[in-house]
Amino acid sequence: MSLRGERRLKTTIAAVIAVPFVLPFVFLIATTFRTRDDYISDPGGLPRSFTWDNLTAAWTQADLGRALVNTLIVCLVACVVCAVTALTGAYWFRLASGRVSGGLRWLLVSAYAIPMIAWLIPVFVILANGGLTGNLVIAGIVNGVSSLPFALYLVHTFYGQVLTPELLEAATLDGAGIFRTFRSIAVPLALPALASVVALVFVWTFGDLLVAATLLQEDPSVYTITLAATSLSTREDVNLQGQAAAALVALLPTLIVFVAAQKALAKGFGGVSEK
């Protein structure tokens, strides 16, 4: 096969594979913005009409504005909790040597493999006993901690590459204590890894259903966007197009993050492969 032929063939295959990744979103947009009659007559065909009705109906019925604000609060708390504790923890594990700290780090990272359902329900039972369910800040903390093992692994791996013993030694020779070194060397160095952590935690928390469905399910005024959108599907008064509209609203913010922080996200996921 000629080189140009190979290039054309490969590009065609790549484009064909891209179709199932694009089509669901095209369908989502088309379904949201077409009229009821148009949709019913041919749900799989091309739209022949345009309307904002589905979007406005879903927006008011599911109170999507409030749900978005709730989600952003949860995400903000989760990102801060996770990024700060992962950063300080990873820094300490970089400084500390010895079997105890190594074992502790292993334990804290391998908690990644504990299924969320196994720890979330008892947390729910305890919180419910204390009347602390339906609290956005607590939901944010829980979400942040659920990403902590991965974040700790990511930042620690990154520190392993950039925070070299020579650098630490030089800081010590300059008379900098551990907190001074942290502030002026470790934090600035960690910024790329922190960007990955924040982007990942945002995306994961934004898309979370399990924590929300467990801790926030009783009170619609604290519903997150995923909870609001998925609970629409059980309501009689909201049709499939309303659901599509809600889904679209729920996906748009992550789409923006995806475009803005693609590199950081890719690096974060790439953390899986660095070992």
Add this chain to the structure above:
Amino acid sequence: MTSATATGRAARRRPSRTGVAGVLVLVAPVALLEAALFFAPLVYVAVRSFYDWQPGGVSTFNGVANYVELFTDPEFWQVVGNQLFYLLGLPLWVIAPLIVAYMLRERVALPGLWRSIYFFPAVMSPAIVGLVFRSLLSTGGPVDSFLDRIGLDALALPWLTDQNLVKPVIIVLVLWAGFGTGVLIFASALGAVPQEIFEAARLDGAGFWRELWDIATPSIRPTVVLWTMFQVISIFLFMFSWIYVLTGGGPGLASTTLDFAIYQKFMRFGFFGSAAAESVVLVIMIVLVALIGLAVQRVSRAVAVRSAARREARG
């Protein structure tokens, strides 16, 4: 390799003087948060699995009754069977992104664009994406009506409501969700390999597939093993949202995973003791899977070292 070990040794020799303040401020937050949310609740669940657990009421100790009940329950074994069935998707989830990552390595237009498009689902909420697919695949929904229209009405099947179809459909959707991440990880691993080995293979006249299996795959073996492990563990950890939204575990129990079954027992049916026992079983299963994975990793590393030695011996 030698320089990494040397750095590691230097790090170990370096005296650690982080002090009490360092421990309290730097590592205590992460350790306490994880202890409070992961480890303490896990121990609590393990203890409660030996009780007739009634949150808010009186729980009585009943020994291994919850476990006996669980292991004699055919529904539990059906769910375990589902879990194993989903693992049949593993070759697909590993090999498909591997092939495409290799294909996008060279002589293709816009490789970055394709990788971005495939990566798209990784950032999307599985719950919301599940919602979209449920609409798309509903009986008489857009996919069926499209198939009808192009004359393939024989293929317009009840994708999510047929108990034989639903698991394969979910396997494909899991592929859809993880494919881009796999491509990304394999692509970056392939990029880190010395590129001369591909050129050498090409000069030897190796075709695409031989190059992929004999050259590319062995050169990134650790990444392949790691990604495989990651996918296996994900099937035990992260299926809840998909199942909750797509099928509700149905039809019947045909698509229920362990995490979804536990959620149902806890939150819907209130079988707390039984749910606690099932949680413990799930954790033990994941530990076993991880141990098997580590063993496989060790064996594959040994194989890689041996074949490298053989290659060297051959000259």
